[in-house]
Amino acid sequence: MLVRTSGAGVSDALRPAERPERDRFIGVRSSSAVSEYPGRFDWTWVPIIGLGMLDAVLARHLGMRFVGWERFGLWTSVPAAVAVFYGISRRSDRLVDVGYYTMLWLLFSLFGCILTYLAARADLPLRDTQFTHYDALLRFDWCKWVTFVGSHKKFELLLALAYSTILPQTVGSIIYFSHIRRPDRNNDFLWTTMVAGLMTCVISGLLPARGPHLEGQHFEWWTIQNVLRGGSCATFSLERLQGIVVLPSFHTVTAILLIYSHRPPLSSFPLTLILNLLMLLSIPSEGQHYLVDMISGALGVIANCCGSRPHDQAASRGAASVD
Secondary structure (H helix, E strand, O other), rough: OOOOOOOOOOOOOHOHHHHHHHHHHHHHOOOOOHOOOOOOOOOOHHHHHHHHHHHHHHHHHHHHEEOOHHHHHHHHHHHHHHHHHHHHHOOOOHHHHHHHHHHHHHHHHHHHHHHHHHHOOOOOOOOHHHHHHHHHHOOEEEHHHHHHHHHHHHHHHHOOOOHHOOHHHHHHHHHHHHHHHOOHHHHHHHHHHHHHHHHHHHHHHHHHOOOOOOOOOOOOOHHHHHHHHHHHOEEHHHHHHOOOOOOOOOHHHHHHHHHHHHHOOOOOOHHHHHHHHHHHHHHHHOOOHHHHHHHHHHHHHHHHHHHHHHHHHHHHHHHHHHH
8 A cells, every 4th residue: 555654754544534635636546446335235236137137038038048157157256256355354445346346347248248149139131231331431441451451461460469458458457447446437437338338239239240351251250140140049158159249349439438447647548548549440450340330339439428427527526525
C-alpha cells in the first residue's frame, strides 16, 4: 500500500479522516467494489443471470444442447475462490476485485457466446450482397486492402498482433483497475460491454452474413454457421464455441470500450489508445469484416457510452457524498 507521510511524521494509515480527501484528489477509490458496501446487492448479477436463463429457455425451445459445464464451472470457481478467500480474510481488496470481476466476465462471455449461436438458428437471409454494396458506396474495397496488407509483411504482423490482444487487454484491464482501486472503471467496462454485447447478439441474428473473403478461402466458423442455420446439429461443446458474428464487429466494440474505460486521468490511456487504434486498423483484414461492420459497431458503442455518462456522473457525485 502506498503511504504518504505528513510533516509531523504520521502516515495516512493512522489518520483515516484524511484518506477520503486524498483519494478524491488522486482519483482512486479507497476500497474494492465488493468490500466497500458488503451488504449491498450487486445489480450486475441481474443481466448475467437473466441472460443465462434466456439461453436455457431458447436452447430448450430450439432443441439445442450445450455440454462441458463441469470444466467451465471449474474454471469459474478459481477466480470465485480468490474473491471469497481474500474477501473473508481481508488480506487484499485488490485481489478480491480481480477474482470477482474475472468471474463476472467469464459468465457473461459464455452466456453471450451461446446467445449468438441461438440467434444464428433463426436462419434469416444472408446480407453479404448488401454489405458489399454499402462498402462500395463508402469507397472501401476489402480485397484491395487485404492485398495491400499482405504485401507488407511487417505491417501485417503488427496488425495480427494488435488484433490478438483483445483477451490480454481485457484481463489486463481488470487487473489494472483493481490494482489502482478503480472499481468504477471495472464497472464501466463490464456494463458497457454487456449492453453492447446484447445489442451485437440481436443484430447479428437479424442481419447474418459470412463476411468478405478471397476466392477459395474457407473458414472453420462457416461450417458452424451452416450447421446452426440448417439445424443439422443440436449438441455443442462449450470448449469449442467460436465467434460467428460479422455485423456488428465485436472487436470494434471492444476496442472502443477499452479506450473509453481507460480514459483520462488514467495514465494507461495513451498506450491503450495507440494499441486499440492499431486493433481497429487490423479488423478488416484479420477479422474478415466489412467496413459497415465496424461502423455499425462503433455507432452502437458510442451511443452506449453517451447514454452511460449521466449515470457515471451521478454515481461519482454519490460516491463523493458518501466519502
